[in-house]
Amino acid sequence: MKRPDDITCPVPHPLPPVVTMAHGGGGLLMQRLIDTAFRSAFDPDQLDRHHDSALLELNGSRLAFTTDAFVVSPLFFPGGDIGKLAVCGTVNDLAMSGARPLALSAAFILEEGLPMETLERIVASMQETAASVPVRLVTGDTKVVDRGKGDGVYITTSGVGLAPEGPAIEPQSIRPGDAILVSGDIGRHGIAIMAAREGLGLETTITSDAQSLWATVAALLEADIEIHCLRDATRGGLAAALIEIVETAGLGAEINEAAVPVHDAVRGACELLGLEPLHVANEGRFVAFVAAADAERALEVMAAHATGSPPAWIGRVTDARGRVSLTGAIGARRILDRPSGEQLPRIC
Amino acid sequence: MKRPDDITCPVPHPLPPVVTMAHGGGGLLMQRLIDTAFRSAFDPDQLDRHHDSALLELNGSRLAFTTDAFVVSPLFFPGGDIGKLAVCGTVNDLAMSGARPLALSAAFILEEGLPMETLERIVASMQETAASVPVRLVTGDTKVVDRGKGDGVYITTSGVGLAPEGPAIEPQSIRPGDAILVSGDIGRHGIAIMAAREGLGLETTITSDAQSLWATVAALLEADIEIHCLRDATRGGLAAALIEIVETAGLGAEINEAAVPVHDAVRGACELLGLEPLHVANEGRFVAFVAAADAERALEVMAAHATGSPPAWIGRVTDARGRVSLTGAIGARRILDRPSGEQLPRIC
Numbered sequence: 001m002k003r004p005d006d007i008t009c010p011v012p013h014p015l016p017p018v019v020t021m022a023h024g025g026g027g028l029l030m031q032r033l034i035d036t037a038f039r040s041a042f043d044p045d046q047l048d049r050h051h052d053s054a055l056l057e058l059n060g061s062r063l064a065f066t067t068d069a070f071v072v073s074p075l076f077f078p079g080g081d082i083g084k085l086a087v088c089g090t091v092n093d094l095a096m097s098g099a100r101p102l103a104l105s106a107a108f109i110l111e112e113g114l115p116m117e118t119l120e121r122i123v124a125s126m127q128e129t130a131a132s133v134p135v136r137l138v139t140g141d142t143k144v145v146d147r148g149k150g151d152g153v154y155i156t157t158s159g160v161g162l163a164p165e166g167p168a169i170e171p172q173s174i175r176p177g178d179a180i181l182v183s184g185d186i187g188r189h190g191i192a193i194m195a196a197r198e199g200l201g202l203e204t205t206i207t208s209d210a211q212s213l214w215a216t217v218a219a220l221l222e223a224d225i226e227i228h229c230l231r232d233a234t235r236g237g238l239a240a241a242l243i244e245i246v247e248t249a250g251l252g253a254e255i256n257e258a259a260v261p262v263h264d265a266v267r268g269a270c271e272l273l274g275l276e277p278l279h280v281a282n283e284g285r286f287v288a289f290v291a292a293a294d295a296e297r298a299l300e301v302m303a304a305h306a307t308g309s310p311p312a313w314i315g316r317v318t319d320a321r322g323r324v325s326l327t328g329a330i331g332a333r334r335i336l337d338r339p340s341g342e343q344l345p346r347i348c
Numbered sequence: 349m350k351r352p353d354d355i356t357c358p359v360p361h362p363l364p365p366v367v368t369m370a371h372g373g374g375g376l377l378m379q380r381l382i383d384t385a386f387r388s389a390f391d392p393d394q395l396d397r398h399h400d401s402a403l404l405e406l407n408g409s410r411l412a413f414t415t416d417a418f419v420v421s422p423l424f425f426p427g428g429d430i431g432k433l434a435v436c437g438t439v440n441d442l443a444m445s446g447a448r449p450l451a452l453s454a455a456f457i458l459e460e461g462l463p464m465e466t467l468e469r470i471v472a473s474m475q476e477t478a479a480s481v482p483v484r485l486v487t488g489d490t491k492v493v494d495r496g497k498g499d500g501v502y503i504t505t506s507g508v509g510l511a512p513e514g515p516a517i518e519p520q521s522i523r524p525g526d527a528i529l530v531s532g533d534i535g536r537h538g539i540a541i542m543a544a545r546e547g548l549g550l551e552t553t554i555t556s557d558a559q560s561l562w563a564t565v566a567a568l569l570e571a572d573i574e575i576h577c578l579r580d581a582t583r584g585g586l587a588a589a590l591i592e593i594v595e596t597a598g599l600g601a602e603i604n605e606a607a608v609p610v611h612d613a614v615r616g617a618c619e620l621l622g623l624e625p626l627h628v629a630n631e632g633r634f635v636a637f638v639a640a641a642d643a644e645r646a647l648e649v650m651a652a653h654a655t656g657s658p659p660a661w662i663g664r665v666t667d668a669r670g671r672v673s674l675t676g677a678i679g680a681r682r683i684l685d686r687p688s689g690e691q692l693p694r695i696c
Binding site for chain 2 (some may be wrong): 158201
């Protein structure tokens with residue numbers, strides 16, 4: 001039984017007895033699912049890093065390893081498709097550890113009756129995206145499930161990458177005073193999917209921001225920017241990314257809401273739908289925590305790789321344990337909440 | 349439109365326009381799907397190895413990397429469950445390159461409404477299996493799909509392992525005269541799934557052979573056996589494993605049918621169902637191609653790790669290009685065919 005009251009209830013309580021759509025949303029319920037159902041089986045050291053990829057030491061090399069399942073609906077949307085997402089999502093998880101992508105795997109769960117032409121378009125998109133990173137697809141698997149037991153195609157990509165030496169790029173490395181930068185305007189991906197699915201009839205076609213972030217991260221590393229943490233703002237949006245990082249570090253953040261870039265069309269759609277842009281998913285935007293002295297230089301490097309609006313300096317790290325405060329246009333402050341479930345399921 | 353005539357037709361012809369269950373079967377149709385839909389996107393060098401994991405060079409280490417999606421139905425069956433399969437399957441793909449498993453990832457696609465208790469049982473099984481290998485689960489992902497767009501839970505595991513130095517353990521390394529060994533009795537997994545699903549009412553409960561093969565492979569490496577190729581006989585059974593290896597190597601094989609161990613209960617079920625035991629899937633059996641001089645010693649090592657019946661020397665490599673011939677109990681020879689589709693979908 002689906003219990004909608006569970007989805008929005010912010011007070012901890014026993015898990016509902018069944019999985020709900022909200023458990024997949026990157027919010028509080030998902031974190032609770034991980035803590036309750038999954039924690040026992042996974043390496044606690046890696047889980048406690050709360051980061052997008054695991055780091056493994058291998059004969060003196062630092063290997064990043066990550067996985068993501070993609071179940072986006074629809075399979076094709078303005079600015080991308082499930083194949084592009086599957087490559088970018090895993091490349092970006094590696095990049096967020098500063099790791100150069102070495103190789104990807106892709107496992108396909110195909111629904112009986114999927115038009116072969118659809119599969120071929122998706123694979124062609126994966127190939128094109130992988131070539132642009134560049135990264136090689138080196139191994140894969142295919143399973144077929146009965147009609148009505150899937151939804152066209154689900155793809156799980158995993159990746160291995162070579163992480164840089166030196167202090168790890170991870171939430172625990174952020175410090176009070178760090179500058180918080182965002183790589184471009186937020187909320188495009190979520191709104192693009194919502195518009196494609198619901199036929200919102202918006203005046204402007206909003207295209208997804210889905211893209212590989214590796215080139216930008218590589219340029220930041222090349223420029224010797226003192227990077228403390230990177231995080232792509234996917235499910236749960238920029239809000240979830242910020243909150244999870246500062247909570248993990250036991251620190252806080254102050255964000256200047258007016259500095260956060262949001263495209264007018266995205267802002268309009270959010271107002272129409274009653275959504276908070278900071279909660280809307282992205283697939284090609286990241287937040288960077290860097291030493292304040294390097295912030296301007298980092299922005300220049302990021303600007304050279306930006307698509308859409310330029311990157312922005314949106315705030316700073318504080319010592320307000322686990323609290324992200326947002327200063328609005330008229331100076332009023334509020335505390336940013338992590339979404340509990342998900343505005344829109346199957347966004348990636 | 350599903351065209352059943354495509355499923356059994358052994359003559360190459362254009363792909364049918366939609367994905368059918370048979371495309372997931374590990375047989376001819378699946379190979380054709382890989383060649384037609386996937387080949388362009390994947391690294392040709394790795395694909396042409398026709399092996400279970402890709403090998404990557406990383407600062408002097410040889411890294412094995414593999415992925416597998418698991419969609420088995422039912423989720424629980426005698427001798428295992430989807431969680432145990434998901435860990436063993438990926439560990440075994442690494443082991444088949446001689447690689448010591450370093451770390452696994454697991455991505456879950458959960459269907460809305462899945463009882464939380466079912467998920468917890470599966471995760472507990474993964475934990476127990478991973479601990480027994482041993483290997484760590486270091487990273488994961490969870491997505492939830494709408495009711496009727498999944499089937500409880502699908503799991504994709506990927507793995508990285510450290511492959512040994514020296515000549516690669518892969519199909520291209522086999523030589524005429526090599527001994528062909530099988531690690532135990534075949535066909536248990538497929539028959540266990542079929543019995544669980546169809547309620548065959550067999551007299552004996554046949555348990556799946558699902559198990560990690562790493563301990564056995566580690567012992568073979570430790571004993572310095574000259575291993576040329578290893579392959580776990582999963583979808584398509586022992587037949588598909590043998591045929592794919594000799595085809596890749598441009599060689600052949602002679603198999604003594606009477607030497608292939610098959611449990612009486614499995615043989616009985618196969619006769620009842622009109623199945624060829626050599627085509628039935630396994631999840632804890634492998635075939636080893638070793639230098640003939642090391643065959644007896646390899647059997648001793650494998651016997652020390654065997655579950656069920658002891659390992660057996662079942663044949664030898666010949667130079668009969670791509671042909672696996674089978675000598676039956678009364679001396680008649682026949683050519684072993686690769687299954688075209690699948691006897692039974694969603695076996696793993």
